[in-house]
Amino acid sequence: MTCLPATVGLGWRPETAWLIHQRAAELGFCEVIAENIRLDRPLPAALAQLVERGMPVVPHGVSLSLGSAEPPDPARLDHLARVAERLHAPLVSEHVAFVRGGGLETDHLLPVPRTREVLDIVVDNVQRAMAVLPVPLALENIAALFQWPDQELDEAEFLAELVARTGVRLLLDLSNLHANARNHGWDPLAFLAAVPLAHVAYVHVAGGIERNGFYHDTHAHHVGAGSLELLAAVRARAGQVPVLLERDDAFGTRAALEAELAELAHITDMGAAGA
Amino acid sequence: MHEREARARLAAAQAEVVRALVADGPVPPGFDSAHIALARQVLRDKQAHIAHRRALAAARATQRATPWATDVRRPLWRRVLARLAWKTR
Numbered sequence: 218m219t220c221l222p223a224t225v226g227l228g229w230r231p232e233t234a235w236l237i238h239q240r241a242a243e244l245g246f247c248e249v250i251a252e253n254i255r256l257d258r259p260l261p262a263a264l265a266q267l268v269e270r271g272m273p274v275v276p277h278g279v280s281l282s283l284g285s286a287e288p289p290d291p292a293r294l295d296h297l298a299r300v301a302e303r304l305h306a307p308l309v310s311e312h313v314a315f316v317r318g319g320g321l322e323t324d325h326l327l328p329v330p331r332t333r334e335v336l337d338i339v340v341d342n343v344q345r346a347m348a349v350l351p352v353p354l355a356l357e358n359i360a361a362l363f364q365w366p367d368q369e370l371d372e373a374e375f376l377a378e379l380v381a382r383t384g385v386r387l388l389l390d391l392s393n394l395h396a397n398a399r400n401h402g403w404d405p406l407a408f409l410a411a412v413p414l415a416h417v418a419y420v421h422v423a424g425g426i427e428r429n430g431f432y433h434d435t436h437a438h439h440v441g442a443g444s445l446e447l448l449a450a451v452r453a454r455a456g457q458v459p460v461l462l463e464r465d466d467a468f469g470t471r472a473a474l475e476a477e478l479a480e481l482a483h484i485t486d487m488g489a490a491g492a
Numbered sequence: 493m494h495e496r497e498a499r500a501r502l503a504a505a506q507a508e509v510v511r512a513l514v515a516d517g518p519v520p521p522g523f524d525s526a527h528i529a530l531a532r533q534v535l536r537d538k539q540a541h542i543a544h545r546r547a548l549a550a551a552r553a554t555q556r557a558t559p560w561a562t563d564v565r566r567p568l569w570r571r572v573l574a575r576l577a578w579k580t581r
Contacts, residue, residue: 286503319507362531366522
């Protein structure tokens, strides 16, 4: 259920653009934050070059808020669709989350209450989004800072039902899964057994840090052993699935980033693009 | 009808949580107050980080626009030349 090559990829940032350009033969795809792409001006030159050369670039939205009570905003959906067209993207991704409420923005991905009533709302929101988008949609599981009381479904069940009812793909974030397992006492392997891995379009891994007994998904540290173990588990259960390394800050040396990418390629037995 | 009511219920619940996180609202009943307190801090740190990056970008833009005024590390003669060049552009 993927439209991406079975390789390792890297999140496109101005700080990683040069590395992606240099390693375009090995890195089979990349991902860019959709809200950072302005449609009223040319693409950043480095990104335009990648698109021209045929590298798949996935627009990753962070503000659609498909977990909100309101249906997705047509203007935000339109922006996401047009970015997908501009980048010739094979798919777009977003999150099972809400980011605003009561007229206030939070600039953060927040967990939805996992009840059947809310599932119906999210199913409807996702179907509306899929009707507008020109390419398939994949939804990411987020790292939850808190849990709602009185939930009816666990996260794997919620995602499995969402996939069954809408046909949406999954962007399986293994570091978010690790974070939730650590912070809320879940079994991550039980999650992997219950979630429809055949519908995973690609996987995210990112670094994080444990502070005062709470794991923070920072995207600013080396990918930890917990995430890497889950990556090996996915490899064992689902074969070669594209994996994207997310890094948003504290980029460190180029050598360190390259070593991390090599580590991911080794764990997943995925070599160069087209190999 | 049922859908509208369900959405209204969710909207109210989410508004309460968001107010607790970013507007000093009370912790809604049933939530772990330690987790909400941590979430408030994470969101505050994130906002500070976003504001910091925006300020840096704005400072860089200002410096590009008026190099003679803001680049105090450059020697005086360079700054005077740059100002003359800017004035005669």
